[in-house]
Amino acid sequence: MSPLNRKLTRDLWKMRGQVIAVAAVIASGVAVLSMSLSTTEALSETAHAYYERYRFAHIFGRVQRAPEHLADRIRLLPGVQAVTTRVVKTAILDIADFSEPVIGQFASIPERGEPELNLLALRAGRLPQAGRPDEAVLSEPFAEAHGLVPGDRLRAILNGHWRELEVVGLALSPEYVYTIGPGALMPDDRRFGVIWMGREALQGAFDLDGAFNDFSVGLLRGMDPEPVIRQIDELLANYGGTGAYERANQLSNWFLMNEIRQLKTMSSILPVLFLAVAAFLTNMVLGRLITVERAEIGLLKAFGYSNFEIGLHYVKLTVAIACIGIVLGWIAGYWFGLANTRVYAEFYRFPFLLYEPGPNAFMLAAGASMIAALLGTISTVQAVAALPPGEAMRPPSPTMFRRSGLSKLALFQALDQPTRILLRQLGRWPLRSLVTSGGIGMAIGVLIISFQWLDAINRMIDVYFLQAQHNDVTVGFGEVRPASAELALAGMTGVITTEPMRAVATKIRFGSREERKLIQGVPARQNLHHVFDVDGHAVDLPPGGLVISTILGELLDAGTGDILTVEVLEGRRPTRQVPIVAMFETYIGSPAYMEIAALNRLMGEAPAINTVHLRTDPLYRAALFRKLKEIPAVSSLNLKEAAVTTFRDTMAESMLIFISFFVVFAGTLAFGVTYNAGRITLSERGRELATLRVLGFTRAEISYILLGEIGALTLVALPLGCAIGYSLALLISGAFKTELFRVPFAILPDTYGLSILIVVGATAVSAFVVRQRLEHLDLIAVLKTRE
């Protein structure tokens, strides 16, 4: 081995603490990136494989009632490969030991054999047997939430009649990866579940003998669904079809794809940030390291080593450190990715999991961090090249200190010598001090943006559920009801106030854009369920037009004053031109509202409703629920409290593993920066500190000089870090925008406090470790060699 390479390996060994600290930071960056990429990759692949193996349909749709033979007509359409028709209805369930309302989605399966599409993944028990109309298969998460197993029984009100059902099996389905009940925002397995029963049993229960009300269509590979959808709509228009829609708009799939996209955004923004920090840190550490080695570099140049050879030496150092970091990061990334994917797979209830991360994610992470590390080195290597070789000839020249304005202040005069040394030291290299503070600040910033997620979720909950919704129960009717249905509910014991709503399925077009949207008809001035702008005010609905969320405006590329074409998909299916009369900002969903009377006029119908929001008296709530369950027309009951809890849990669950990883990373970062700052200061000033010791200063005094510097830099870093976190959060909330969520920009004081606390803790640990080195300061060795 050449002496220069030997020096390299010995230096690496000697600086192993620092090497590990930098490598750890690089490793975290690599781990976050490879974890994020491999997780999203695995989720996408698992979802697609699931869809493929269980023949998830491409087109879905509902009708009121259509005769069986229509299925054959659909099957004959060009491009269609398979058709499954079903009976699908929601109904209220009664489950022992659970007093709150539970909604069941009943879906039929063939009496014999497998369905052509949307196969069930049977997890336990068996399918219902032909001719046994009371046998049912439950969705597994729902069964687990209630502790139901094959052999148990439950009661349901099917079409107004109490029926006792026997659980014979548990299953999962690609149609219900996300099992979201009607009117709900998040899956809630205790309050909503899917129940599969034999086709004849459900046809009988819902008076649909020889008919179906739901269909799925599988297409030949590569077929464009659009023309098929158009033909199906024509075919079914007279049977109360509400418009077929493609897979992309299927509720469960839409949520799943949204979520995967959201994870992808997360995995593109944050790791990039982390890699940048790692590069910055590598730069800082190497920069200071090379400064310490100025004399050796001058010496090598004096011997005739070229700039290139010396540059290469330090590049090798970087590459070695980066390689250690990358390998560590790969390992961590692989395991975290696996753990993370498992959590998600559990969350989504995939029946199997494909975690076979390709090399791409890992190569990308390695490449990015290697480049980042090298970029971090370039400037310092250039600085090395610029060093005059004469540097080596000079005695270890005392650094130039000047009596600054500061020194003349009376206050400064009053300081003791160690404090003066400390302050002059900081003032001597203001840029370097700032860089170190910047590094610590970055750690605080990363923590802030991690914890800020929780703040953002809380803010979403606060605005969306608490400020905007003053109802506590929402009652949904299976069919449209006359407006008098509201009065019937208002008259029940325990109901304080009510507010009607009518939702209408439509297609809204503007220019070349088209969106399927439920237009919600609500009173012009709402008293329970407000149309609410995120800046904190309820929006009154002007008559005669649509009030839409800004996100829907963006999707349609339309603004206030534009006239939209609204194609109603129910009732008499009118198509009307409706202007946008106002827009408002919301965090969740992309809703469109209209004044309820205007909506009914647009439909050409008498005043009608299909949903009623209630404000109830907690004292009578249990009794009220019991009565509501008995009303045949009621097909869903949603509790706001439960919605808040599931929203919080779901969001927290899907974010928390990411957040906790970021916290670990940020801690590593803070430790890495401060430990390196301390160690480098120690090697830069070992001579001086040893001299001071020789002169009779105590260990405590010299630790004060060393650690005081770290302390002062950390102090500067605190406001800096808060500013960094603030800006990054602003940046992220801008970038993080899906159809489903806009992440609000919200940072609570607690978040700042906690972030600061963690970083100060990490700093204290690293200061302690550096302090330990002072104990072993070898006075003789330090004074003898010129390091």
Next chain:
Amino acid sequence: MTTAEKKAQGIEPALRARDLTKVYRTGEVEVHALRGVSLDLYPADLVALLGPSGSGKSTLLNILGGLDQASSGESWFNGQLVSKLDDRALTRYRREHVGFVFQFYNLIPSLTASENVALVTEIAPHPMPADDALRLVGLEERLNHFPAQLSGGEQQRVAIARAIAKQPELLLCDEPTGALDSQTGVLVLEAIERIHAELGTTTVLITHNAVIADMADRVLVMGDGQIVEERENPERRRARDLRW
């Protein structure tokens, strides 16, 4: 052969300098470290450079050795204009022709004695084996010691071994005994003397110590950035006979 004889025989000087000046600027302050230095060093000369502190000795040596650029003036090595070389050519000049010994040893702490020497033999065109160089300075017992395990004098001898191992044509020593006691200093000087004798290296030796100057062929005395006195030693004294 004395310098005068070399000159008389028409031997070209190995190193020639004309009107070298060096100005350091620190803020508003200008320090004139060299104010027009001219000199000729002939092959196999052993020249001592004397002078009070701050008179510009190190500055001159750095410029001659291609470590630093003069503010004005020119210098040649074997007819090649050194003062106009670019960085790359200067690097090659140092690598192929010059050996340095510094006042403060400047060993790489993480390399052993023999590795410190190998650092130079690696890149030199005609080096001697690193261990031979250490043997020349009497350190054959200490090949695998790290700098921190060596005394100051031993470290300096490693530094000399490192400078001579490439068999340089020019050996530049900046106060090699500055930090050593007289006995150890003599050991170091003996090493320099031996290299000079065996390899015929043109050698410049900066010293504060007039006694040491006695071992040179020629003595240049600097004062305030200029050569104020130049004399030939009629008789060179052996390094081992020096005492101070």
